[in-house]
Amino acid sequence: MRQFRLVLPILLLVFCSTYSMAADKAADFTIKGLDNTPYKLSELLKKGPVLVDFWATWCKPCCEELPALEKIHRTYAEKGLRVIAISVDDTKSRSKVKPFIKGSGWTFAVMLDENMEARKKFGGTVVPFTALIAQNGEIVYCQTGYVRGDEKELEAAVAKFMSMQTSAAPDAESKPVDESPPADE
């Protein structure tokens, strides 16, 4: 009986591992912006690809990664990529999010995931976690944790994806971009 208890999680693990090879789509979620407005991932994806980054004010590696996110936001916002930094700060440090973002001069959109429910939909609760989601909902790149230099890989992955997007739709750059959700400028 005891052995079977051990086997159960392993079976499920293998199942999940196999299944995840077949489908790597981002699950839909709804989160709130700093102004309490709800945003739904599926609605955001209708307007273009999205780069989501889960972070927290108390997480040092997360804060070290944010300048790279800002750089990506400034480079690709006009080409239709939305960069969304989702704070998993809980109620204890929730008040620090807005002054921290403004104080650091970041201009990408910031949202709140106080209960980590959006984060868990990508598997796990580790932060930082970054995922590049194509317009069809497919996760084309993801990164867990952060050490110096990881931002180069992220930038390269975004550049590659965006160039593929541009070549697939040559007129994409000329299309006007809907600015919602608002960047925190």
Add this chain to the structure above:
Amino acid sequence: MPKTKFILSILSLPLTFTLLTSSFAFTISANNEARYARRGLGDPQTGDNWGWFENQLDIDANEKNLHLNMRIRYLRPSEFELRQTDESAIDKGFAEYSLKHLTLRGGDYYRSWGRGLLLGMVEVKELNFDNGLNGVLAEGGYKGLEGSFFWGEEKDAADTPHEAAAGFRLGYRLPWDINLGLAAIHFRDGERHAAFERRGFEFDIPFSIGSLYSAYVYDSYDPVSQRYSHGFYSAAEFYGAGWGLLIDYKNYRLPQLDQLALQHPPSVRPEVTWSLFDRYPHTSLYDSEVGCQVDLTASVENWNFKWNVNQVSRQDGVQGLPSRRDRLMPYWATTFLVGNHLTDRDRWELFGGYAEQTSLAERHGGGCLYEHFFDDQWSLTTELQLLWNKKIPWTPQYRDALLSLTGSKAGLASLTALIERSGNIWDLSGAEIKKESLRKILSRDRYWPSIELAVNYFARHQLRLFYGYERGGMRCSGGLCRQVNPFKGVKITLNSQF
């Protein structure tokens, strides 16, 4: 009851398989974390050497409107739980169905209203803290109006209920983006307290250079403590180009319970500063505490600045501001950080802090961090921290020090060598007690050397190998702190996301 959970887990397996594989519209994600440790240092309480193995698997299945979650844990025993001999169970799970304006959930949930003051349910796995409920949750919104309702119980691993409550919240967005919220919760009679009601409100008013947030909560009369509990929290946020300022204030006379009844209010002090300084946090006394904090963040070109000052004390009757009188257990602290990118390949940080508690314990210190990038892939980081501890009762003044060196290859691995030293005569965890006499040990400093390798592979899997000594003491995470035992030995942690 554990048997029921076990049978449920067996039944759920074919059901999950059938349900998920029959429809390819489901998106499945999972996270598995396995921890293994072989401990070579005697437990301070029992004196025995022991290790642990625990495994936690979280599975989420999402269809367009349906979300299923299940968590299975195996603990033998656990690093964080009580030392159980053997347990395997589905300990969490929920089913959620979302419509355009309404979401319904049955099972486990965590929610916060009023930044945790009106309602605060959280789980901090690292600290073995979990006050989430199991029951029914309904949330909806239409235009500017939003409403939530919950009913549920908090149970332990043996299915014994500790807390049971039901409540609702109504929120409304007024013109100029002003948000208003009202909440009421009924707590059932239980092992922690008699039945009582909680009511409260919150509002958020944005203005051109910031916003003002406030929340107030009050409870019905408690015949045991013979008082009415109440709490107030307010935060004023100001920001401009390259700067942000937070001024927040708390005034708590919350229920006198070992564990707050579904509350997780803001602590009004920094959660993380630098590791030696964070070893000695202030213990919040939510039943009687008043405090305030000023937190500044600024950045100018390559420079980053952070400064924080916070002060708290117990209340004396109805007191509006924190006091410095010793009998009210005052605490105040200030910390700063200055950082700069010298070149594209170099970065440094200078940080420090001062803390004083009840004019008895006085701590001050600081440190520096330097990081050098050899190329786009390889980097080396070194950090030094020093902390002086004075005026601690029955303890001669002593110094703590920490030195770490980390080499990293981007996207692949990092190797950290760390050594911590303390002159605290009461902290014996870094000494080989069996080999030396106590007198000899007390006469010199203790050391905790360790080495840790972290490897990332396939972007979604992390392996951590730790070997060496780990100093015991206070460990804080997400505003909660707990005392951890010292450790010597090997730890292996594998985290996989699918």
